[in-house]
Amino acid sequence: MPKIKSNIIENHIFRESESDIEFLLLKRSHDEIYPNLWQMVSGKIEPSETAVNAAIRELKEETGLCPVKMWVAPSVNSFYLSLDDSINLVPVFASKVDNNNIIILSDEHTEYRWVSKDNAKRMLAWKGQRDSVDIIYDYFQNDKSVFAFVEIELTKNI
Numbered sequence: 797m798p799k800i801k802s803n804i805i806e807n808h809i810f811r812e813s814e815s816d817i818e819f820l821l822l823k824r825s826h827d828e829i830y831p832n833l834w835q836m837v838s839g840k841i842e843p844s845e846t847a848v849n850a851a852i853r854e855l856k857e858e859t860g861l862c863p864v865k866m867w868v869a870p871s872v873n874s875f876y877l878s879l880d881d882s883i884n885l886v887p888v889f890a891s892k893v894d895n896n897n898i899i900i901l902s903d904e905h906t907e908y909r910w911v912s913k914d915n916a917k918r919m920l921a922w923k924g925q926r927d928s929v930d931i932i933y934d935y936f937q938n939d940k941s942v943f944a945f946v947e948i949e950l951t952k953n954i
Contacts, residue, residue, distance in 0.1 A: 798876065802885040806873060806925065807837040807851040808932050809861065811895045811910065817936055819916040819929060820893075822858060822905040834909075834919040836928075837891075848948055851889040859908070860900030863891035867945040871931055873924035886924075890932045890945070 809820040821834045839854035841847055848866075855861055869888040876883055899908055911919065913933045917926045935945055 798881045798883050800883045800885065802847075802887070803841045804884060804886050805839060805841060805847050805851045805854065805889065806886050806928065807855055807889045807891055808869070808928055809837055809855065809859070809863075809891050809893055810932065810936070811893055812936075813895070816912065817933065818910040818912060819932075820859070820899075821909050821911055821916060821919055822901070823907045823909075825904055825906050828904055830921075832906075833921055836920075836925065838886075847887045848889070851887075851891070852950075855891060858902045858904060861893045861897050863950060864894055865892045866890070866948040866950060868948065869928060869931055869935075869945060871924075871928050873922070873928065875922065875924070888928045889948075890935075 810817045819836070821836065824830055824833045824835060826832060837855050837858050839850060839858070841850040845853070852863065852866070855863060867890045869890050871888040873886040873888060874884060875886070901908060913929055916929045920926050920929065
């Protein structure tokens with residue numbers, strides 16, 4: 797029977813323009829698992845940290861960025877991994893960053909792009925990730941009362 801685990805996070809990074817928001821996507825290196833795949837910031841939760849702290853750490857490690865604001869998105873993605881016969885539950889975060897930050901990629905990625913919601917949905921491989929883009933976009937561009945986003949107090953977590 798597969799084991800259920802939750803040791804990975806997704807952190808959808810966005811910035812605001814005058815009329816819209818853009819999502820940051822990263823292209824995985826050719827020598828990483830899922831080579832050349834476009835994705836949001838993601839990574840493993842270390843044994844000594846919370847999912848929130850992992851999301852902030854992974855953002856810094858993969859892009860050199862720090863969040864200006866951060867939220868728990870009302871979504872948990874899931875996938876099956878045959879390597880260890882596990883069902884993985886992945887908490888989803890949304891992080892807003894400043895528009896003029898310089899991105900410094902880690903060795904895990906070869907390039908980045910700021911993209912529209914529609915382009916993000918075309919570039920992301922998994923349905924759960926595309927659904928998260930829709931949820932985040934709807935919250936920040938439309939009626940914020942529809943979803944219960946919980947803002948994370950960054951002073952306690954950075």
